[in-house]
Amino acid sequence: MLKPHYDYLVVGAGLFGSVFAHEAAKQKKRVLVIEKRPHIGGNIYTTSRAGIIIHQYGAHIFHTKNKEIYDYIRQFADFHPFINTPIANYQGELFPLPFNMHTFYALWGTTSPQVAKRKVEEQTAPYQGCKPHNLEEQALSLVGPDIYQKLIKGYSEKQWGKKASDLPAFIIRRLPLRWTFDNNYFDDPYQGIPIGGYTPIIAKMLASPYIDVQTDTDFFSSKR
Secondary structure: OOOOOOOEEEEOOOHHHHHHHHHHHHOOOOEEEEOOOOOOOHHHOEEEEOOEEEEOOOOOOEEEOOHHHHHHHOOOOOEEOOOOOOEEEEOOEEEEOOOOHHHHHHHHOOOOHHHHHHHHHHHHHHHOOOOOOOHHHHHHHHHOHHHHHHHHHHHHHHHHOOOHHHOOHHHHOOOOOOOOOOOOOOOOOEEEEEOOOOHHHHHHHHOOOOEEEEOOOOHHHHOO
16 A cells, blocks of 8 residues: 555544644655545544534544644634533532532532542541552542542443443542632643634645545555
8 A cells, every 4th residue: 555655654634643744744755644434634523514513523622731732733723712611410410520629619618728628538538548449449539429429420330331330440540639719621721622623624734745645544454
């Protein structure tokens, strides 16, 4: 498949492969990009229906702490400013995520980090000293029963399709607790969603006479 006149073969037309191909083409290197799906973009592939941008494989929010990276991606699209502030609904009660002082206030009525920290320490104390054998034990040792029962157990079991006690402990190595009243899911200064979606970004990256793209091409099925 890799013809002599190509300098590089890139497997996958997602963000990583497309950035590499774009940068290689800027150096006048010939690149063949193959993609097993019928479209470019990988998991950030977006479509437009009735003027609505649809993230085909789930929502993707671009976020980074690195201004150079943010400036780089903005070569290809303008961005809507967007801050992700999820809300969990547990039996009609609403809790902000990630776990922060707004969450702790909704759970316990605590208004200071010191009191919230003591509450977490009290809740986790019975579960310290033993090695967690599953996700349930791991979560209880990190945040205690209140947060686990209301904000972790049901979500994890729905996501994985198994009981939390049957899931391995390593799935939750840590659970970040923020001791500020800040509902921002990410702590990155640069966040947003591209106007027009992600697919146009990938298309612009791959729009070079030095780049050829073949979709519906599986590397493992086609290699010789």
